[in-house]
Amino acid sequence: MRSQKKMRLIREIILYSVLTLFSVIFLVPLFWMISTSLKPESQVMTVPVQWLPKPPQWRNYIDAVKAFPFFRYFWNTSFLAILNVVGTLFSASLVAYSFSKLRWKGRNQLFYITIATMFIPSQVLIIPTYLIFSKLGWINTYLPLVVPAFCGGGAFNIFLLRQFFVSIPDELLEAARIDGASEFRIYSQIVLPLSKPVLFTVSIFTLLFSWNDFFGPLLYLHDPSKWTLAVGLRSFQQQYTTTWNLLMAASTLTALPLIIIYFIFQKSITSGFALSGSGK
Amino acid sequence: MKLARSFLIALFILVLTTISFAAPVVIKFWHVYDAGIAKQTIDQVVTDFNKSHEGKIRVEALGISFWDYWDKLRISIAAGQEPDVFVNDLGDVIMRASSGILLDLAPYLKKAGTDVDKTFFKAPLDMCRWKGGIYALPFETDVRLLFYNKDLFVKAGLDPNRPPKTWNELWQYADKITKKNAQGDYDVLGFNPLYAQSYFWMYVWGNGGDFIDEKGNLVVNSSIVVKSLTEWKQMVDRLGLDKLQKFNATYPLGLNDAFINGKLGMVIQNNTFFSQLRDYAPNLNYGVVQIPYPVKPVSWSNGFSIEASSRSRNKDAAAEFIIYLTSKTPSYLFAKNVSSLVGNREAAMSPDLMSNELWKLSVQTLDISRFRPFVLEYPLWYEDLQKTVETVLYGKSTPQKALDDLQKMIETQIQKYRLTH
Known part of the structure; x- marks a missing residue:
């Protein structure tokens, strides 16, 4: 009995040390970013490494915000991110519902084709999609960055949602149908409320992707007042020089909303991630 | 009625032209x-x-x-x-x-x-x-120029107002400036041919060589290029490739630049380098001259x-x-x-x-x-030349063989281009 207890203790010690080690490894870049953001420029690249700024230079944050239209870009980024999340949640879940709960000819084939689009390297699609958007007259507008989210929301999201919807018992839906509920009502009042974890996961993935998207805004937006934070951060990197401390201060401010969102929705997010990795 | 219509049309055209001229x-x-x-x-x-x-x-x-x-x-x-x-x-x-x-x-x-x-x-x-x-x-x-650290010159017993003119002088001076630490690594280096803007093609030009022959063809295995690469390898071998690479890794360009930090006696750099020196090392005592040459003076733009x-x-x-x-x-x-x-x-x-x-x-x-000669059929030839130089520096091939191989590859690529264009 005692040896069993001892074994459990040892196992836990090993487990916790491994986990601590990994969390330290993952936290180092974040720590480095924040530490650099508070350093004067002379302390950024010193050998041996200076881990803590001496003294912390809070002014960097003011300078970083002043160096480019931070608040304008923050607003643009938030606006795009919210629209992307709303659009993806709505359209991807509708498509996934159709792929999982409605019966129609060629459904599975079309699902596989949808999945297959994930194998196309994104670089190959850059010029064709640019051409489509330019023919539509959408260059230098937010439309190329928003409309796709409302048109299916991407194969990966559809796949995630479909896999979850499949696990919802058909009996529930049958019962609703007998009661005379329309398909849209079943989707919105039965399936969606049961799928909160996966919807959270999709929201987080979409939010992260949209928030950090650099190439899309860079290509499609020609008017600097429309740019996003990811594009704005580049102004700290010139051909020959980079102001690392200001870049890191601006990066910290850019990452901050995501970190706050993570802490607020921590539980739902971790359960959602567990679900997306469980291979249901 | 007809008159009114013509008048209206004339007015319309007038307005249209005014607008198009005004915008x-x-x-x-x-x-x-x-x-x-x-x-x-x-x-x-x-x-x-x-x-x-x-x-x-x-x-x-x-x-x-x-x-x-x-x-x-x-x-x-x-x-x-x-x-x-x-x-x-x-x-x-x-x-x-x-x-x-x-x-x-x-x-x-x-x-x-x-x-x-x-x-x-x-x-x-x-x-x-x-x-x-x-x-x-x-x-x-x-343009590329030679920046040299006057204080390191003085420390090595050299005249800071007499910078090197020829490639031979450059090495004589460099050897006096170079200092090793106890582990045998370079603490201070006189000159590093693999650092900053020092490129092999400039050395070939300096040797009086060229990459385009009289007929206008790209030729990378002429005797002068082979000779230059042989000399280039000797220079690197004398200092030790691994030691030079260690030095380069310790001093990445930018704020930690070896020249900026007083660890490199002479460096080939872009003319705009002075602005980095002004910002990062305002007290550095340096001079600037044209790049020393083996045979004839040259620079790269x-x-x-x-x-x-x-x-x-x-x-x-x-x-x-x-x-x-x-x-x-x-x-x-x-x-x-x-x-x-x-x-x-x-x-x-x-x-x-x-x-x-x-x-x-x-x-x-x-x-x-x-300027590097532009070859329409093979625009990035100089990148492959750099790779070939590396192959030789690593001892994987001899200068003659490596450059012959590159020449063969270039000719195949050019032929391919001509077939498809």
């Missing part, structure tokens, strides 16, 4: 000057142009970070959506000119009465010529061109803006504010700029400086 032609101009004094200067030049062309032409400028500019421009060109005027790489103007996307500026220059040979430096301007046309104008160019799209709807206005941008006054302003060597010779030779020693030296060096 200025809009020229979109993309460039890489997205921050700091360079951006302010370009903005000022554009504002001046717009003011003097009010009601006729309005230039809308967009500066994008140097690191992202090329992707954005390339994709917009591929999609046929490029701006009317754009900054581009002076090294491969011919590639774009041959594909038909660039506007030939020669007729516009003639009309404007610009004598290009008098206005621009020869070497950068030559990079813009193709089949009798001028497909770009050189806006910015540069590249830069930015200004080009107009042949698909622009407003070609006249686009050409007018390019000619203005590269003319004396705006070029002088850019040179003065940004301290970058402009392609406009008249602007660069302004007496107040020439009173600066480094500026004068850069301008003089342009006379001996060369």
Whole structure:
């Protein structure tokens, strides 16, 4: 009995040390970013490494915000991110519902084709999609960055949602149908409320992707007042020089909303991630 | 009734023409000057142009970070959506000119009465010529120079006012400056042929060699190139490739640059390097001279061109803006504010700029400086040359064999290009 207890203790010690080690490894870049953001420029690249700024230079944050239209870009980024999340949640879940709960000819084939689009390297699609958007007259507008989210929301999201919807018992839906509920009502009042974890996961993935998207805004937006934070951060990197401390201060401010969102929705997010990795 | 109708039509045409005349032609101009004094200067030049062309032409400028500019421009060109005027790489103007996307500026220059040979430096301007046309104008160019640390010279017992002139002197001086630590690593290095802007092709030129033969073909395995690579390997071997690499890793360029930190006696750098020295090492006591040479003096140049799209709807206005941008006054302003060597010779030779020693030296060096020859069938030949040099430095092949192999590959690639174009 005692040896069993001892074994459990040892196992836990090993487990916790491994986990601590990994969390330290993952936290180092974040720590480095924040530490650099508070350093004067002379302390950024010193050998041996200076881990803590001496003294912390809070002014960097003011300078970083002043160096480019931070608040304008923050607003643009938030606006795009919210629209992307709303659009993806709505359209991807509708498509996934159709792929999982409605019966129609060629459904599975079309699902596989949808999945297959994930194998196309994104670089190959850059010029064709640019051409489509330019023919539509959408260059230098937010439309190329928003409309796709409302048109299916991407194969990966559809796949995630479909896999979850499949696990919802058909009996529930049958019962609703007998009661005379329309398909849209079943989707919105039965399936969606049961799928909160996966919807959270999709929201987080979409939010992260949209928030950090650099190439899309860079290509499609020609008017600097429309740019996003990811594009704005580049102004700290010139051909020959980079102001690392200001870049890191601006990066910290850019990452901050995501970190706050993570802490607020921590539980739902971790359960959602567990679900997306469980291979249901 | 009929009269009233004709009157109305006439009025309509009049209004239409007034509107179309009143609305200025809009020229979109993309460039890489997205921050700091360079951006302010370009903005000022554009504002001046717009003011003097009010009601006729309005230039809308967009500066994008140097690191992202090329992707954005390339994709917009591929999609046929490029701006009317754009900054581009002076090294491969011919590639774009041959594909038909660039506007030939020669007729516009003639009309404007610009004598290009008098206005621009020869070497950068030559990079813009193709089949009798001028497909770009050189806006910015540069040269490579030797920066040397005077304090390290004094410490090594050398005369700080007598920098090396020949490659032999360079090594004599370097050996006196070099210091090793207890582990055998370089604490201070006199000269490092694999650091900063020191490239093998410059050494070949310095040896009196060339990569283009009399028939205009790209030849990388001529006896002079093989000899140069053999010497190059000897220089590296004498210092130890692994030790040099360790040194390079310890001092990445930028704030931790070996020269900036007083760990390198002499370095080949771009003429704009002085601005980094001013910002990062204001107290460093250094001198600048032309690069020492084995046989003949030489330097390497590249830069930015200004080009107009042949698909622009407003070609006249686009050409007018390019000619203005590269003319004396705006070029002088850019040179003065940004301290970058402009392609406009008249602007660069302004007496107040020439009173600066480094500026004068850069301008003089342009006379001996060369661009990498552009080979339409194989534009990135120099990258493969660099790889071949590395193969030899790592001892995986001999100079003769490695360069023969490269020559074979080049010929195959050129043949392939000719079959498909």
